[in-house]
Every structure is written in C-alpha cells, then in structure tokens.
Amino acid sequence: NWPTFPQLYVKGELIGGCDIVIEMYQTGELQKLLEGDAA
Template identity: 90%
Template sequence: MDNPVFVEIQNHIEGSDVFLFMKGTPLFPQCGFSARVVQILKHSGVPFASLNVLENAEIREGIKSFSNWPTIPQLYVKGEFIGGCDIVAEMYQTGELQALLEEKGITQNAA
C-alpha cells in the first residue's frame, strides 16, 4: 500500500474500533446521510471517531477507491468496511448492526 492517502485512511480506520468517514462532524453533519449514520451510532451508544472528508479532498476521493464504494458516509467496525447510510440504517433496523457490534466486542450503551 504505497499510496500515502491509503496509508492515512488505514491509520484512521485502525485508530478506532468504530470509524466514520463523513461529511461534516458528528455535532454538525453537513449531509443528511452522514447525519443519519451519526444518529444511529449515538442511539446505539457506540463510541466512534470520525473524519470530515470535506476538509481533505484527497481523502474524500481516496476513500472511494480505498473501499471501492462510491458514496460517503462510510462506516468501519474493527477495520472492516460495513457500508454507507442505507446499509447501516437497514442493519440497525433489523438488529444486525447491534449484533455485529456485540460480536466484535464493542460496548453499546443504548439509552
């Protein structure tokens, strides 16, 4: 993995059990899809780190190649790409997301 952008992306993913590449920040999401994923994670009581891709064009484009996924947000759990907003929302609604988090040993403090 010689691409420095990929190395930076990998470092972010490995730096947190749950990592979200998003538009905006958890406090101020700048797109509805990012806001929805943040809402799901917060409702699940899952601690997560995030990166605002709007602040770095190289990462914004690089993450799409890195994951082979064309849209943002992108959620990673323990280094594994989970998906974008639609997939995360569907997994949350069916209970798959909570089961995955539990399986990966990630504490959930749902309200």
C-alpha cells in the first residue's frame, strides 16, 4: 500500500512516488535504471 501518486514501476517493480523519482532523476540514478545499468 503506497499512498503517493504517481507511482513509477519499472519491470513490474515499484520504484516510488514523485519525490523519489525526482531525487533519482537529479542524481542520474533514474536514467541508469531505465537504461538497465542499475546495480
């Protein structure tokens, strides 16, 4: 149960809400995740 919207899913896995996605974008982690290079 995740109370925030929007919810980002990548390959069926919940990544998080807007605040987490923005932070990941700013650090470059989001691009790595979407490209498949995340550790």
